Amino acid sequence: MIPRHDPEQISFASDNYSGAHPEVLAALAVANGGHQTSYGADAYTAALPELFAPLFGEGIEVYPVWNGTGANVVGLMSLTDRWSGVVCSDMAHINTDEGGAPERVGGLKLLAVPTPDGKLTPELVDRVAIAFEDEHRARPTVLSLTQSTELGTVYTPAEVTALAAHAHGLGMSVQMDGARIANAAASLGVPVRAFTRDAGVDVLSFGGTKNGMVFGEALVVLNPAVVRGVLYLRKLTTQLSSKTRFISAQLEALLTDDLWLRGATHANAMAARLAAAIEGLPGIELTAPVQANGVFPRLPRAVVEATQQRFGYYLWDESDPQRPVARWMCTFDTTEADVDAFAAAVRESARPS
Numbered sequence: 387m388i389p390r391h392d393p394e395q396i397s398f399a400s401d402n403y404s405g406a407h408p409e410v411l412a413a414l415a416v417a418n419g420g421h422q423t424s425y426g427a428d429a430y431t432a433a434l435p436e437l438f439a440p441l442f443g444e445g446i447e448v449y450p451v452w453n454g455t456g457a458n459v460v461g462l463m464s465l466t467d468r469w470s471g472v473v474c475s476d477m478a479h480i481n482t483d484e485g486g487a488p489e490r491v492g493g494l495k496l497l498a499v500p501t502p503d504g505k506l507t508p509e510l511v512d513r514v515a516i517a518f519e520d521e522h523r524a525r526p527t528v529l530s531l532t533q534s535t536e537l538g539t540v541y542t543p544a545e546v547t548a549l550a551a552h553a554h555g556l557g558m559s560v561q562m563d564g565a566r567i568a569n570a571a572a573s574l575g576v577p578v579r580a581f582t583r584d585a586g587v588d589v590l591s592f593g594g595t596k597n598g599m600v601f602g603e604a605l606v607v608l609n610p611a612v613v614r615g616v617l618y619l620r621k622l623t624t625q626l627s628s629k630t631r632f633i634s635a636q637l638e639a640l641l642t643d644d645l646w647l648r649g650a651t652h653a654n655a656m657a658a659r660l661a662a663a664i665e666g667l668p669g670i671e672l673t674a675p676v677q678a679n680g681v682f683p684r685l686p687r688a689v690v691e692a693t694q695q696r697f698g699y700y701l702w703d704e705s706d707p708q709r710p711v712a713r714w715m716c717t718f719d720t721t722e723a724d725v726d727a728f729a730a731a732v733r734e735s736a737r738p739s
Contacts, residue, residue: 396724397698398660401566401679401717407598407649413639414600414632422631426450430634437641438592438606442583447607449620450633454565455484456625457591457603462528463492463623464613465559465589470494471524472561473515473553475501477536479563491623495524503674504535505545508552515556529553532563533581534570538657538680542574543581550586559612560586565593565603568650569678583608594640597649598718602633649718653679656716656725663729667736673703673711681714685732692735697728 397403422428426449434448451457458480462472472488474481476498480488488494497514499506506529515526531549534540541549550560562582564570567590571578582590588609594602605620607613620626627633640646661676661683669686687708690701694712703711716725 395698396720398714398716398720398728399698399700401596401653401715403698404598404717404719406600407639407645407718409642409645410598410600410636410639413635417631417635424628424630425626426630428631428634430631430638434604434634434637437638438604441577441641442579442590442606442608445610446583447610447613447616449605449607449616450627450630450637451603451605451620451625452601452627452633453595453625454479454563454591454593454603455487456620456623457605458484458530458561458563459487459492460616460619460623460625461561461589461591461605461607462488462494462530463619464607464616465528465561466492466494467525467527468493469525470527471497471514472528472530473497473499473506473511473526473558474530475499475504475506475532475535477501477504478530478532479536479565480530482536497524497526503539504532504537505539505541506531506549507545508548511549511552515553515558518557526556526558528559528561530561530563531587532565534566534573534678534680537674537682538678539675540570540573540677541581543576543585546581546585546587554586559588559609561589561591562587563591565591565596566650566678567593568597568646569654572647572651572654573677588612594637594646596717597646597653598640599636602627602636604637650679653716653718653720656720656722657681657714659722660714660716660725660729663725664732664736667733668738669709670732670736679716681716682711683714684709684711686736689732689735693728693731696731
């Protein structure tokens, strides 16, 4: 096959832009031999609860799905009724980047709260988690947290524990969108269960595509007592792959020798390197702490025009057209040379003429 892209071209636009990790591709080749039962009744999928147990403990359920939106929608639907509302940050992926899937497919009402740093607090939850017995309003049933957030900020275990306890005290369940959960774990330096299961999270979307998988994520049910009908919901939302073994084999590769954590640790380090390299440049300021694999700088328009096409990145906020906020994402295959070349171009374009 003739390559239709330049494999030397590196982008800072999204951690979805990267290819697959070689260890993941090797796992796919292993799983490809011979025949296995379809629709999740295969040996690779059957092994997932045992493989995830070192991260989250025994008694969990693991359901491979096609993508992060699917993991979120199935997880939320398993915790809700048709009259339910889901409390989330206004920046949450379920609110801004899933095409209305939780509402259109899941039939849920999102109760979004403005969050300047992407993180909810019990006080912010209380702004919309009200009127539980009012038939004229969606009943707040689930609190959805994103870890790490869309701004690259990270909830500490204490913050998740406080939020989960508050939600449970209101009779709500807790779902976590962990599309970048590996980056959060690498940032915090604690076992992942410390800010998930042990902190009171009931259902988790465990990300893989942004961390070296070709496709697929995992819906991890940490508290099976509170969910209903996951098997049926996965099928009716078109998230059940006939050849599920190829998702499960990739997940196994991520979990082997902590590949999931190694890749995220590297991505975070590259983001920190990039932030340090541009810090203090004239007209440039970081708008959010660099805690995971994303950098959100406010830039002069001249810097954007000089660098965006060459290195590739998105503008996050253009409310000030002359000084927009950019989003720079690093991933498992971002190199120090990539970062240094990008930073050099930014420095050159930011230099006063």
